[in-house]
Amino acid sequence: MSxxxxxxxxxxxxxxxxxxxxPLSFVAPAGEWTCLLGPSGVGKSTVLRLLAxxxxxxxxxxxxxxxxxxxLSGRVALMAQSDLLMPWLDLTANVTLGTRLRGQKTQQDRARQVLERVGLAGHAGKRPNALSGGQRQRVALARTLMxxxxxxxxxxxxxxxxxxxxxxxxDLSAEVLAGRTVLHVTHDTAEAARLGHHVLLMTRGGVASVPPPDSPIPxxxxxxxxxxxxxxxxxMLMEAE
Ligand SMILES: Nc1ncnc2c1ncn2[C@@H]1O[C@H](COP(=O)(O)OP(=O)(O)OP(=O)(O)O)[C@@H](O)[C@H]1O
Ligand SMILES: [Mg+2]
Known part of the structure; x- marks a missing residue:
């Protein structure tokens, strides 16, 4: 990884x-984890899509x-808000889709490991529609980690x-993504409190930084x-507009 x-x-x-x-302005520092919170519809997903x-x-x-x-092109992985899994492919084929689309060698062993890490080793041959919503989300996470x-x-x-x-x-994501620049949109204040080296609050007025505890993450x-x-x-979210 560069x-x-x-x-x-x-x-x-x-x-x-x-x-x-x-108008807004913010920086997500290099090699660190930044959480972005804000009311529904404020534009968080749009910010991620532009960066992607x-x-x-x-x-x-x-x-x-x-x-x-x-x-940034070629250096970014986006895990979108909808899982975007291909319904006709099994889980292994879904998590290796990026490498195959780029004509790279398919890493079956790594796919198996990543699926195991997200707790889906026993489901590798299934199609997404045979999974629960939470399981599908873990496949999408596996694909992003791949x-x-x-x-x-x-x-x-x-x-x-x-x-x-x-x-x-x-915990898994914090471990696997350590040292990368992560920008993580979440509605969950507990999640931001666990994971963010930096926490940003986005409102219609712009983006403000809210310094979290300086203990290590997660x-x-x-x-x-x-x-x-x-x-x-x-x-702060309750008081934000
Ligand atoms: N393709 C589009 N065409 C028109 N409006 C759009 C489009 N995409 C997004 N919007 C509008 O832009 C605004 C921001 O959308 P966005 O999806 O970025 O919000 P969000 O902060 O991610 O919300 P949520 O927390 O609900 O996911 C919303 O008002 C949405 O209706
Ligand atoms: Mg969104």
Whole structure:
């Protein structure tokens, strides 16, 4: 994996003259985990899509770029809000889809390992429609981890999981993605309190940084500083517009 760059995001986006977000400005520091929270519809997924080089339907005035000045293209993996699994492919074929589309050698062993890490080893030959919503979400996470990119964009990756699976997948992701630049959209203040080296709050007025505890991530979910920060974040969200 090449060195993970910082992400710079600044500007505003519109569609047909209607504001989608901004003006806003923020940085996701290099090699660290940044959580992005904010009310539904404020534009979080759109920000991720722009950083992933998508969003051709938008008029975007600003920059969505890497801090090292090199193009982001080819260095980003996006786990989108909808799982985008291919219904006609089994799980192994779904998680190796990126490598096959790029004409690279398919890494069956690695696919098996990653599926095992997300707790789906016994389901590798199944198709997505034979899985629960939470299982599908873990396949999408496995596919993102398979991509092995220095920049990883996660759009509510654990939203369909039960509390225990969620905590386990948070731990796994923090371990596997350590050293990468992660920008993680979540509605879950407890999740942001566990995972963020940096926590950003996005409102119609822009993006504000809310400094989390300086303990290492993943933070213990029941540590007093994690719980205190989670409460503070929720209070800020309640007061945000
Ligand atoms: N292709 C599109 N055409 C028109 N409007 C769009 C399009 N994509 C997004 N929007 C609008 O842009 C705004 C931001 O959408 P976005 O999906 O980025 O929000 P979000 O913060 O991710 O919300 P949520 O938390 O519900 O996922 C919304 O008002 C949405 O209706
Ligand atoms: Mg969204």
């Amino acid at each position: 060195t993970a760059p910082a992400l710079n995001m600044a500007g505003r986006a519109t569609i047909d003259g209607t504001a989608i977000f901004g 080089g998508l969003g051709d339907e938008l008029l975007f005035l600003g920059e969505a770029s890497a801090g090292d000045g090199a193009p 991509e092995d990119r220095p920049v990883v964009l996660l759009d509510e990756p654990f939203s369909s999981l039960d509390a225990r699976s969620r905590a386990l997948m948070q 933070r213990r979910y029941d540590a007093p500083e994690t719980l205190e920060f989670q409460g503070r974040l929720l209070r």
